[in-house]
Amino acid sequence: MVPNMQLVKEVCEEEGLPFELMGGHPNLAEVIFAGKSYFFSYAATPFNTEDVQRISADKFLTYSLVASKIRMPKTEQYLRPDLDPELHGEIKYQSEEEIVDHIKRNFPFPLIVKMNGGSQGKNVFKCSDERGVEIAVKKIFADDWALLAQELILREKEFRVTIVNNVVELVYTKGGFEFFQKNSKAFEEMENFLSPLKNLINLGWAGLDVIEDKEGKLCLIEINTKPSFESAVKHGQKEILKPLYKKAFHYVLQSSSLQVHHEPSFQLVR
Structure with a gap:
């Protein structure tokens, strides 16, 4: 288990x-x-609702929704050239060579090339030159229909943030080595940074990857609706994590109660 x-x-x-x-x-x-x-x-x-899960599973959908309000690395999506435009919209680049050329002209090296729908670091490449981009593009298109080129943010620290019902509940360093109290400066800075999120997407349960760059500025990397707590549990933080599940359960109870006691304010047109 x-x-x-x-x-x-x-x-x-x-x-x-x-x-x-x-x-x-x-x-x-x-x-x-x-x-x-x-x-x-x-x-x-x-x-989480199905729409939230779908958006979070697609890194470029997340970027399209969030990046105008919360700082994220500059990101471009590239579709596999052999896709049907009737299903996927305009296919801007007709070959892998065109994609590689566009990436090298629009992103400084080193940069990140990664799978659009990957998880747990699968098919994420740090590319230092054009040859690295060529290899990454070929490998990703063998497994997925879209890839992302992303600006590389040089990080000073890396955080994991847990959100329950649109509220920041937990902030800790990657690996679960340091947890920040709710009244700490680090926690409050993270709350302020992520505050626009609740007006963009309804996160019932999510884990966020956030980095602090060399200048001390925060940057959101991705949203995950299936965060693993393996590292936190390994560091003996079960008693911090359990209340998060309890809050999520009680929110479900409140929502169910509201649905029972309130009639919908609209009527279906027959």
């Missing part, structure tokens, strides 16, 4: 919620809450 699932199990035991593994699988569980059935699998939770 992965750490996230173990946390859910322990929270359910503490809150008296039915928790049942499905089909004997250690990382698929049903939880009955507020009269409804919810499923947890590995790091996935039922705390």
Whole structure:
């Protein structure tokens, strides 16, 4: 059982919620809450809507939505040249060579080339020259239909941020070595930096990768609706993490109560 699932199990035991593994699988569980059935699998939770999950899974959709309000690295998306334009829209570049040429003319070296929909660092390349870009483009297009070229931000620190119901609840350094109290300067700076986010996307449950550059400025790298707490658990932070799940559960309860007691303010047109 992965750490996230173990946390859910322990929270359910503490809150008296039915928790049942499905089909004997250690990382698929049903939880009955507020009269409804919810499923947890590995790091996935039922705390986000499908649209939010889709946007977060696509790095360029996230960039398109967020980058005008919150600092992110300059990013361009490139579609595989053989895609059908009727399905994917305009295919601007007709060959991998054109893509490589555009990247080298629009981004200084070194730069990042990565998969549009990748996770856990898969197919992320730091390219120091044109040959590196060529290799990255070829490898990514063998697995995915789109890639991203991204400005490389030289980092001083790297943070993990946990958001529950649009509220910053946890800020810690990558690897789980240092956790910041809510009244600390680092925590408050992160809250201020991410404050526009709640007006852009409704995050019920998310982990954010944020870096601090060499000049002390924060930069959002990506949003993940399935954050892993493996490193935090390894560093003995279970008791900090459990209340986050409890807050998410209680938000579901409140939402269910509102749905029961309030009639919709619109009528369907027949």
